[in-house]
Amino acid sequence: MARSAHIAALFSLDKSAAEPLYRQLIRAVREGIAEGALRAGDKLPPSRELAAQLGISRMSVVNAYAELLNEGVLAASPGRGTFIAGSLSTPRDPSALPSVAANPSAGSLPPEALIAFSGGAPAEEFLPVAAIRRSIEAVLERDGAAAVAYEETEGYPPLRAAVAEHLASLGIRTTPENVLITGGCQQALDLAAQALLNEGDTLLTTNPTYLGILDIARIRRVRAVGVPMDEQGLRTELLESAIEAHRPRLIYIAPTHHNPTGSVMPIHRRRVLLRIAAAADIPVLEDGVYHELSYGGEPPPPLKALDEYGIVVHANGFSKIVLPGTRIGYLIAEGALWERALRVKQAADICTPGLNQRAMHHFLISGALSGHLDRVRRACQQRRDAALKAARRYLPSGARWSEPPGGVYLWVALPHAGITAAQLYPIALRHGVSFAIGAEFYTMEGDPNAAYFIRLNFAQQPSERIEEGMRRLGAAWAEAQGRYGGSVG
Numbered sequence: 001m002a003r004s005a006h007i008a009a010l011f012s013l014d015k016s017a018a019e020p021l022y023r024q025l026i027r028a029v030r031e032g033i034a035e036g037a038l039r040a041g042d043k044l045p046p047s048r049e050l051a052a053q054l055g056i057s058r059m060s061v062v063n064a065y066a067e068l069l070n071e072g073v074l075a076a077s078p079g080r081g082t083f084i085a086g087s088l089s090t091p092r093d094p095s096a097l098p099s100v101a102a103n104p105s106a107g108s109l110p111p112e113a114l115i116a117f118s119g120g121a122p123a124e125e126f127l128p129v130a131a132i133r134r135s136i137e138a139v140l141e142r143d144g145a146a147a148v149a150y151e152e153t154e155g156y157p158p159l160r161a162a163v164a165e166h167l168a169s170l171g172i173r174t175t176p177e178n179v180l181i182t183g184g185c186q187q188a189l190d191l192a193a194q195a196l197l198n199e200g201d202t203l204l205t206t207n208p209t210y211l212g213i214l215d216i217a218r219i220r221r222v223r224a225v226g227v228p229m230d231e232q233g234l235r236t237e238l239l240e241s242a243i244e245a246h247r248p249r250l251i252y253i254a255p256t257h258h259n260p261t262g263s264v265m266p267i268h269r270r271r272v273l274l275r276i277a278a279a280a281d282i283p284v285l286e287d288g289v290y291h292e293l294s295y296g297g298e299p300p301p302p303l304k305a306l307d308e309y310g311i312v313v314h315a316n317g318f319s320k321i322v323l324p325g326t327r328i329g330y331l332i333a334e335g336a337l338w339e340r341a342l343r344v345k346q347a348a349d350i351c352t353p354g355l356n357q358r359a360m361h362h363f364l365i366s367g368a369l370s371g372h373l374d375r376v377r378r379a380c381q382q383r384r385d386a387a388l389k390a391a392r393r394y395l396p397s398g399a400r401w402s403e404p405p406g407g408v409y410l411w412v413a414l415p416h417a418g419i420t421a422a423q424l425y426p427i428a429l430r431h432g433v434s435f436a437i438g439a440e441f442y443t444m445e446g447d448p449n450a451a452y453f454i455r456l457n458f459a460q461q462p463s464e465r466i467e468e469g470m471r472r473l474g475a476a477w478a479e480a481q482g483r484y485g486g487s488v489g
């Protein structure tokens with residue numbers, strides 16, 4: 001215990017820094033080893049104890065330990081705790097597996113055998129490579145040097161018009177003048193955050209929420225506060241009191257096929273959210289990136305389509321429905337806000353690459369989108385079904401999930417009396433399967449149950465790999481449960 005307290009004193013973290021606390025802690029452990037203050041065999045305090053000593057959330061410690069375990073910098077011993085494993089190893093590529101020798105039950109897996117359920121990307125085999133190549137060639141042929149010159153900061157005018165027209169099919173009535181083309185949806189969110197928030201302001205969101213908005217909040221020095229959610233998204237009955245308590249300047253919401261939970265907000269909640277936000281005079285930043293990946297029926301209209309008050313700013317893009325690498329997104333906003341976002345965009349990167357904008361425009365007007373989307377939706381649905389079937393077969397009894405009617409994520413709650421997602425993670429890697437640790441998606445206040453969630457992206461694997469990945473996950477869980485026996489350090 002004395003030694004544990006001494007170890008905690010080695011870590012001085014800066015809570016006001018933009019760098020996340022768990023990352024600072026990872027760095028501090030590595031530096032401690034490099035400087036000789038921490039030696040192989042030194043025991044680290046249990047996560048709860050270290051969190052209390054450092055005055056940070058336990059999740060930050062859990063996440064740091066999980067990453068260091070994964071890298072082989074730390075080692076966990078059943079019932080005894082977490083130790084410095086030895087000399088500092090270089091960070092491991094997540095696709096490279098820790099030695100399987102330590103775990104004979106995992107068999108011998110070559111690194112390429114890793115089944116990654118961890119990412120957020122759509123499946124590569126559905127990216128319309130041939131169609132986009134034709135579009136790039138066509139615009140170079142048609143526009144010559146103009147296709148590779150600077151574009152207007154607000155975007156290539158015909159693409160802005162095509163976006164406005166496309167949005168009409170989702171019920172959003174807007175004009176090309178209100179469309180600002182951005183570097184992916186991520187930049188649309190960041191521009192809106194910069195245009196609407198000052199340092200020290202509060203952003204209200206769901207708990208859990210999209211990691212990218214938490215990154216924006218950290219980097220822009222904005223406080224992100226989470227409101228609990230359930231299978232129907234944000235619990236709107238808690239919204240008024242959260243607004244009263246935290247005085248947010250912006251509400252960020254992904255109402256359809258939410259990342260990470262896959263939830264869809266029903267229309268009545270959408271209306272309640274808008275009414276409460278309007279009454280409090282707080283703008284709502286809507287993230288619509290998964291809206292068109294519905295395969296379980298038509299989702300309710302986007303918030304922007306329901307907005308009678310003029311408070312919704314809509315961020316969206318083509319990453320999830322066409323391809324992520326061209327980085328074409330957009331922000332729909334009006335008036336002074338649109339102007340502010342435009343100025344921020346100009347300062348950030350002058351313009352989104354014109355060739356990509358023109359190629360995306362060519363793709364959209366070629367009529368290829370709807371057939372492509374049908375294929376992607378069908379494939380996602382098949383993979384979702386394979387994931388549900390395999391989850392029922394292989395995940396431990398007591399694990400819970402709901403059936404997402406769209407999107408790419410299965411949000412699984414592990415049995416709460418068992419091991420945590422962070423404990424499972426390094427063992428799952430040894431079994432050749434990865435997932436996203438649920439606790440990563442929570443704001444600083446966290447949630448007592450956050451440690452037990454995992455997010456699985458089922459869209460990236462064909463059905464047989466999904467089945468095999470779930471089998472490995474089930475085996476990893478059984479091994480981890482046997483090892484830790486449910487006693488969480």
Ligand SMILES: Cc1ncc(COP(=O)(O)O)c(C=O)c1O
Nearest residue numbers: 120184185186210259289317319
């Ligand atoms: C909810 C959500 N919003 C935005 C993005 C970023 O999208 P883009 O690639 O268009 O920047 C993602 C990507 O994972 C996402 O999941």
